[in-house]
Each structure stands twice: as C-alpha cells, then as structure tokens.
Amino acid sequence: MKDINIIKIGGSVLDRPEAFLEVAEKIVYRFKKPICLITSAMSGKTNELIKTFHQAVPDGDFWNYERFIGMGEIQAAILLEATFKGMNRKACAVLPWMREWPLFISLKKRPDGRGDDRRDFSILKKSIQQVDKYLRPLIKKNDVVIIPGFIVKNGKGRILTLGRGGSDISALLVGELLGVEEITLIKDVEGVMSADPRVHKRARSISQIDADQLGVIASSGAKVVNPISLKHRDSIKRMKVLSVGSDDSKAGTEISFGKEISIIPSRTVFSVLTFIGQRIPETPGILSEISKILAKKGVSIHSITISDNLIAIYVEDAVADESYQILAPLLEKIENLKVLNMKKKIGKVVVRSLKFINEPGIIRRITTPIAKQSINIWEILTVHTDVMVFVEYGDLKRATRIIRGVFEGGRV
Template identity: 25%
Template sequence: MSLLVSKFGGSSVASIEKITNVALRIKAMKDQGNDLVIVISAMGDTTDELVELALKTGERNNPREMDMLLSTGEQQSAALLALTLNALQCPAVSLTGWQAGIKTDGIHSKARISGIEPDRIQSEIEQDNVVVIAGFQGLSPEGNITTLGRGGSDTSAVALAASLGAERCLIFTDVNGVYTADPRIVKEASKLKQISYEEMLEMASLGAGVLQPRAAEFAMLYNVDIEVISSFNNEPGTIITEVGKMEKHRIVSGIAHDINVAKIALFDVPDQPGIAMTVFKLLADNKINVDMIIQGGVRSNRNDIAFTIEGDELNRALPLVNKVVEKIGASGMSYGKDVAKISIVGAGMQSNPGVAAAMFEALAEANINIHMISTSEIKVSCIVDEIDINKAVQVLHSKFHLDAID
C-alpha cells in the first residue's frame, strides 16, 4: 500500500461540481489501496475576494489579521471536500494547517515552514481516513496563524510528502504538466515528460507559474518526486526528479518569462566598501527580494547600480531606496515597471558552450534590446522591454527547437 500526497489547486475546486469530480478521483485512488493525504487550495477566486473584503474595512496594514482571514479560504474547501468524500462513502477528515502539525516562522503573509509534527495525520491514516489538509497555512512559534504566500499550498504538499515519507507528491492543476514555454504564448510548446529539480526550481523562480519555487526547493532538498498532472483528464503529467533518474539531458529544457518585474537604478553611487551592503541590507530587512544586479563602470570614484525586484513590491521599495540614496550620497534614482524577464533553462547548458550567444543572437535578430543579463550554471536571464516579452518567448522557443523536444 502506497502513501500519496496530492494537492488540488483553486481552479480544480472552484465549484461544488468540481469538488465532486475531485472527490470521485480521490475515491478511485483510495479504492486502489493507497493511503491518501490531500492538500487543498481555496476555491477559485476566494482569496482575491477575501482581500477585497479586507480592503473595505479601511485597514490595509495588519498582516496578522489578514493571515487569519485568508486562511479561511482553504479551510472552507477542505471541509467541503471532506463532506463530499464522506457522502461518497469514502471516510475523510479535514484538518487545518496547524491541526496537521505544520509549524512556521513568524513572518506573516510570507511564512516559511520550519517543521512538521505529523502525529495527528498518521493517526487518521491508521484509521483508514483520507486526510484533507488546508494548504497555504501553519502556526507560528507565538501561536498565530500564518500563511505561506501565493502558491503556498504547493509548498505545504511537498513538505508533508517529505515529512511523511510519501512515495510521490502529485500536484493536480489546470494544465497537463510542465511545458517548454507558456502554451498561451507559444502554441507549439511541448509537454516535458521529466524535468530535474534544479531546472524546475529555476523555471519556477523565473516566472513559470506551474509550481511554487519553495515547493521545488523542498523537493530538491528532501528528494521528493513530484508529478504535475491535470485535474481534468487522466493523461500522464510531468515528473520532477533528480537528474540521475532522468532518461537523458537536454541543453535547454524550457523558456520562462516574468512580467512581475520592476527595475530600479541608483546614479553616482560612491565606489567604496560597504555601499552595496547599505543598499541591499535595508531591502532585505524589509523582506524585499532583489533579483538581478548590475554595477556600472567606475568614473571619478562613482558608479551606477541597477537591480530588479518583484513589480508588486515597487511601492514598498521606493521609500526605502530614497532613504538609501540620501544616506550614501548618490545623485538620484529612477525606476520603472515597463520591463520583463526572459530566461532559458537547461541542465545541459553546463557542458555546452555557446548557448548564451545563441540566445543573444535570437533576440538581436528580433530587434529586442537587452537591458540586463544574469547567468547561473543552468540558466541565462535577460531583462527586456515588457512590450517585447511575447515575441522574445516565441523566438527563443524556435531558436532552441523546443517544439521538437522528446
């Protein structure tokens, strides 16, 4: 008998009819002799609707109460799914994140899982119940409800699979798997049979919305195999696993893009030790993640520094950056949200020279200007004008022949 952890996203449970279809699928898995732990997201647009309700109160800066509110969406869908399963004569029990023993740090709205005490889950499994757990949430050391950020149910599922020693973590979603590019932009995009942890982590971090980056990180750290699979058909999905288990390596596995990007530039920054620390520590202390960084050439003991952050963090970042400009004696700053990030990802890039040059050639031939470049062993990312992002995805997908990938 196998233990499987499965996660169903919000689009999979957006209505009672869809919840019933999910319940029938779970019952079929249970009837095959599997022990099941199900992690569930909020129904459809419930989280957005709860945010809108909160805004009507006039209070926008109380993260503790926002976590209390937003966590109810997953609790609602968990209870409804458990009720439906029981009506189908498939014994089930729903648990909140904290009832399931999920412990987090105390950072509201972006909490990280610090540990899991699975005793209650294991007890319910021993009673032959399907255990339905509200994703996206846990309990802080202070006893407060915390949420894990958008897509946090993915992280809940992978962390539970690691803690319970599950055979596999199934991520049920509204797509058939992981594609070489966004199929809405590239009609010829191919579904990947397999992708490595490292590639998936890069793809997720670079904007591919099929899996939350921290979920990919958990899977890699604890060697949890994931299958991304459709909630709406029975086609095989994409297996996310370690490189050694893959059939063969590809030079480039996929194209990722992200339009939630803002660029900030500081001018005439003093060229002396400690300046970069001053600039970026203030952002880090305020939980604003900096992505790409470029420092310009030195002139008269000064240079320019440009960097990118998430676009929806720009309003929070600007007052902090203005403080830094004044503190370090820079001459000024500029910012904009009219940029986007395009990336190529592939484990085979480590041993194949010329991949970055081919990327730059394709963008040049399409008359797409590059503002910033960042590389790692298995990815190359460029900042381009947002207006060019769809064209950039298409030309790179064609350049690396990803429509013909196995």
C-alpha cells in the same frame, strides 16, 4: 508510511462548486488509499479575501489579516471532506484549530502585510511531533485526510500564511514530514507544457524533466509550481504533475530530483570578446548579426552579457582569434559599436541549486571568500537556479575548492 499518496489540488482546478465532486471522483479512481490531500482555495478566492480585508480594514493588524486570508483553503478542505463522505469514504479535514494540526513554523521576519509576499521561516520540531502523534494515525484510520494548504501556525499557536503559492510549500512540507518519496500535483493542464497553451496552440506536455529544469521553468514565470516551494524539498525523490481531466495514469509530467546542490567547473577554456559602444539595447538586430557571423564558422556562444554600453560574448579559447577577426568588421557596420576587446584564458564554475531561487545573499556567500583569497572574479551571472562565476583559468581550481567549502555537505 512511504505508500501514502500526497496529492496537492490546485486552485485553478476548483473553479466552481461542482468541481469538488469531479475532483474527488478522479482521485478515488486514480489513487489507492491512504490519501493525504493538500488543497488550495477555490480559484480567485484568496484575491477576493485580500481585497475584502483591505477594503473593510485599511489599517488592519497583521494577525487578523493572516487569519482571514487563509479562509479560502479552510472552506475548500471542509467541502472536500463533505464530498468524500458523500461518496461513502472515510474522510477527515484537519483544520488549524484542531489538536491534530501538523504545520508549525518560526517566522524569521514579519512580512509587510501582503498575502503574496515571500515568507522566510524555519520548520519547528513541533511539526515532527504532531505528524507522528496525530497525522499518521489519522491517515491510517481514514481513506482521505485533507489539510488546507497555505496555512501554518507559529510556536504560540497563532495562525500564519506562507505567502502567494503557499499551498505548494505546504505540500512539500507535509510530504517531507511523512517521509514519502513522491507527491502529485493536480492541475488544469496536462503537465509541464512546452509553451503556454493559451498562446501557442500546439504546446505539448513534457513527459519527464529533472528538478533543475523545473526550477528554471517555474522561476521564469510558468505557473507549474511555486518556485519557492522547491527550496523546501530535501528527501522527496519525485513529483508528478497531472491534469484533473485525464484518466491516463501514465500521462502528465514526472519530475525527478537529484543533488541538492551541484558545483560544476567547466573543462573548457574560454575567451571573452567585448564590444564597447553606446545605446546597445536600443540597437535592433545587433545580437542577430553577431550570432549569424559566428554560426557560419561553426562557433558556439557559451554565454552572453549585455548592458547599456557593452556586449560580452564567451567563446572557446581555441577559436577566439578567429572569432575576433570575423566580428571586428561590425565596428564599421554598426554605428553604436566603437571598440572590440578580447580577454583570453577564462574559466567558469557553475553553482546550481533549487534553493537559490529568490534567496538573498547567495552572491555574497560566493564572492566574499573568493575575494579573501585574492582571486579576481571576471564576471558573475545569475539565472534562476544557476550562479556562473568566471575567473582567470589559472584560478579556477582554487575558486572551485573555495565554493565547495562554502556549500560543504550540500547545505545551502
């Protein structure tokens, strides 16, 4: 059933009761049936439920808390079913107490009781069975099937939630279980934007990006999609972000997914120039001075690290000596810089995966086997989806083979 339209409706779109009819009309106009909707709660509803529970029951138990804070999604699903039926469409909301409920997980560790915490879980085989036995037939019989996001059940049938932004996770899980190639996110913006439109008025929608770029955008704070949800994508090939207010089917942003994990050794040999000093983060203009000097000579900075007492600048090995010479005068110009060192012939391997986002233990999985082979890691940097490992260039091939062995078959 790859022709199913999996559509996730964001809570910011459902900002008032009248929005339900507006959203339903847009969906019927834009998409052919069959349609499977995953809905968030109305805007602000989950925060209201969390606050209400804690005020009413300061020491409330975990299971009642989980049942209560997902009520917003249930309300939204019921309202959407009623709305579509009012439009003479065959619609069905699949609610957690119904036999057709599709999402069952095993929670690896019980959270501390906040609705916004991260949930570490595995999907149960029962989900596959439920989808095949109940959800697929329901979708065939109806124009629209609505599933409340955020909510799941465990193997014993008790209600759990997926943490803040869990409706995005629900959409990915349902899409994977149904075997679709694309899911659509309905938002209150035109797509993935070049900047925050509330701050930069000339922000524009980006028509196409790849999943790696989306992972960085999402994990750096942009409210496009819950970055943790991207960890649960396996076979879905595309994701579309559309504005609820747009009538143009070609508008929005299309996100394409590639490899689950990429291991990329650099062919470039690097040198690292390290300024050692004091109070470096409190020294205004220090990065500007360094970059201006290097830019005048056409030298690119490939990576940079700052701590309280050092700045490490990675440049190509071929221009290292010249770079050292033109940067050395900064020792006299900037009082907080004391020493400039140079280390040559450094190699870099980048390990990239959406599954690295907010994932504990990835660094250890990389560094431990490398250390066991007596390879010294010069530096390791992490930025959202990327882990960059710097080693002696002579050790780069060995280090790359070891890392490939750790993530063999693309399994993270």
